[in-house]
Amino acid sequence: MHTPAYLAGLLAKSDGETLYEHTWHVIERLVDHIRLRPDLPARAGSPRLWHRLFWACLLHDFGKAATGFQRVLQGGKRWSHRHEVGSLAFLPWLFSDPAQEDYRWIVAAIVSHHKDANVIRDLYKPGGNAVHDLTADIAAAPLDALWHWLDREARDWFDHLGLKDYGVEFPHLLPRDQAVTLICNRGAALIEQALKTYRRFVDDLQCPDPVAGSTFHNLATVTLALRGLIVNADHSASAHTGSLPTLSGLAAHDVIARLGWSPTALYAHQTVSAQTSGHAILVAPTGSGKTEAALLWALGASPPSPDEPGRPPARIFYMLPFQASMNAMYVRLDSLFPGLVGLQHSRAIQALYRIFIEDGDEPRFAAQRAGAQKHRSTLNYYPIRVLSPYQILKACYRLKGYEAMLSDLWNGAFILDEVHAYEPKRLALILTLARYLQQHYGARFFVMSATLPDLVKDALSKALGVYQEIRATSETFQAFQRHQIYVLDGDMHESHHVQRIAADAASGKSVLVCCNTVIRAQHMWQRLAQALGPDAHVVLIHSRLTSRDRTIREQIVQRACGITADRRQPIVLV
Structure with a gap:
């Protein structure tokens, strides 16, 4: 998407990327997420979610047009303002009524896409001079060019991306002269009004939600999705990851074909797994194809979407307790789904480096590949993720970027392998997380183990609710009974x-x-x-x-x- 000549002088990055180019890339990544989970607004209880996110993404960096910000990008002195707050001045060009819900949610998405609410509160206190100083820089920006962008280019984007099909609307745009005059004369008041709305929005989040107990209709959950998706789109655009790869077109028969198997040669527990759409617990002996059964479940009888029956899950999360088994599973899955698998644990970059060296890469290239892949994993790029449950548990502690992480869990298929290997306190955390995700994020879980104690099974039942228990046949257990145990007296070191x-x-x-x-x-x-x-x-x-x-x-x-x-x-x- 080439920048029109009249917008060529407006930069978004110090490397020369224009504001127009960056915004287009952000919109592209947002549309990737829309196509990945088209039914998310309905499931989240926020029918206008895509509409609000599109306009938030389009306007989120308009504040970078401020003269002070442009000087910084060209090597000038530090600018003491937040560009996202400056972007709020442009919202009334399209959404003139602060009492409307669309205005309220778009304000929240724009102003929070970099800093938390407490930072914005401290920087821009009601009645302070900061807003007036910022507005002076905004008023000196090429407002005519920004208006023409919305009038001409934004309409083309809207049509080109087919956004009307996803419930996005193109609101009435103020006439040019009126829009420009509004910011020049009342810019500070517009920003103050938006910040007041944002403060009230944040305060409302602290109040008990009357429908907090109902699945997918929690105000806080929708707010996390709003911020998480705009952050995901913005960061992916800045990293120039390109289009997000998906599992679209993959099904259970593709797994069988890639393995070189015959559908008639599957074990009974693998066939049942492929036919199961909800939560499942599989008990089968080591070596009897539990991993393949999990993949058949994830890509097999997935619950139909209202928009696209039989669509694959948005993401597959393969969770293991040990780094060695994660590394081995990454290699195994990457051979089946090349380019679609990411590895996430505390030493992933070292593990990837060693794997790439073994593949024959030169050390310098292996280090670059490992670093780039780890960075993409943090951007939620890969549709198949091999990781420990603790990577997801980080979100529960609200570590930096947790909203983006949570937003990528919607409609995911979660495979929990070797569930017996966790010590009790950690397993309790993991199962509480599983219950939360299946209640609020449409998550499906496939839990498997060679041995499943009754105590763990009871805890799983409480976390998952309704599930299908799948058990290998007695003949399969007999065929894979490879061990005999003898207990000897004394100390091993004797x-x-x-x-x-x-x-x-x-x-x-x-x-x-x-x-x-x-x-x-x-x-x-x-x-x-x-x-x-x-x-x-x-x-x-x-x-x-x-x-x-x-x-x-x-x-x-x-x-x-x-x-x-x-x-x-x-x-x-x-």
């Missing part, structure tokens, strides 16, 4: 037990030795390394390793005995 471990390793077996403290693990590793000699593969992993060393050692183990290892070899892992 000499005869150490000798037995060493003898098993020397005979060509792979041996896993689990100790309950780092020091005991270190001592055991030293004794086994001495007993087996320098040619033996004895690997030590514990929580005090650096991220780099841990990743290297995990890769050694995966190459030696991972399920996809080409050249398996005996190994001792302590």
